[in-house]
Amino acid sequence: MSLHLLALDASSSACSVALLRQNGADRECLARYEMTPRAHTRRLMPMVDELLAEAQITPATLDAIAFGQGPGSFTGLRIATGTAQGLAFGLDRPLLGVSTLKALALQAHRRFHFRYIVTALDARMGEIYAATWHCLNDSVSLEQAEAVLAPEAFSLPEDETDWVGVGSGFTLWERFAATVQVRMSQHLVDMEPRAEEMAWLGADDLAAGLGQPAHLAQPVYLRNNVAWKKPA
Structure with a gap:
């Protein structure tokens, strides 16, 4: 082909x-x-x-x-x-x-081998575009649907997974709930x-x-x- x-x-x-x-x-x-x-x-x-x-x-x-x-x-x-x-x-x-959120998740997976990824882009007006993904062997599966919401309203699946955040939405890191922050080992704000x-x-x-x-x-x-x- x-x-x-x-x-x-x-x-x-x-x-x-x-x-x-x-x-x-x-x-x-x-x-x-x-x-x-x-x-x-x-x-x-x-x-x-x-x-x-x-x-x-x-x-x-x-x-x-x-x-x-x-x-x-x-x-x-x-x-x-x-x-x-x-x-x-x-x-x-x-x-x-x-x-764009799926492409950002694939980029993070291919560059850093992250598997459980939160992608968040700055949506202006105090909101973010966000979704969560499971990545394995260059395959990207949606975990939580893409949405626009305030950082305070964002939540993670109820499991024991450690997540990594990528995207400009994490410039609003201080507004994410403490329960979310504690389950994210790191967040990278400079990926587009x-x-x-x-x-x-x-x-x-x-x-x-x-x-x-x-x-x-x-x-x-x-x-x-x-x-x-x-x-x-």
Whole structure:
């Protein structure tokens, strides 16, 4: 099986693109990542062009497009969604929306081998976007559903697991309940979602038949979904 999948993300202060190339069982990923506050519109497509030039391929070679669908910056999500839709529509390729929180969990697992991860992004207005994950061998399973809520309202599953927190939401660490803090061995605030992990997750979703037509792509804001519950 041969695959060229482009992923892009603008959900945070960072802007990133990645190209996953697969030939049979072999996979490699080329990536670009820049901290570009308020410059996503100006940098996203040039980064795509630079990456394709490095790979020495044209857009027509791409088999699918993945993008960070949220949660995250409202403006950044709209930019990423619109750019991904334009590429997918123009090329007539399937589109895959990837959770920014899931991509962040995979990044933490691959970089530090963490297994039980809380991902939290700063949602502004005194709230966080958060979810919990179990990671094993590059596989990421959702434990508690993604939600937007105040740090004080966040809770962990009732078990004996030690958790690690990653993401900008932990700049509000002092507002998390003491019962949560005591069960988290560490928290890393400087990790942002990256297109590289979205490419890996997008490839798996594509293989599972989850690609969609471009017009069906939607950002995930979570602002109207305030419940914190374990998925069925």
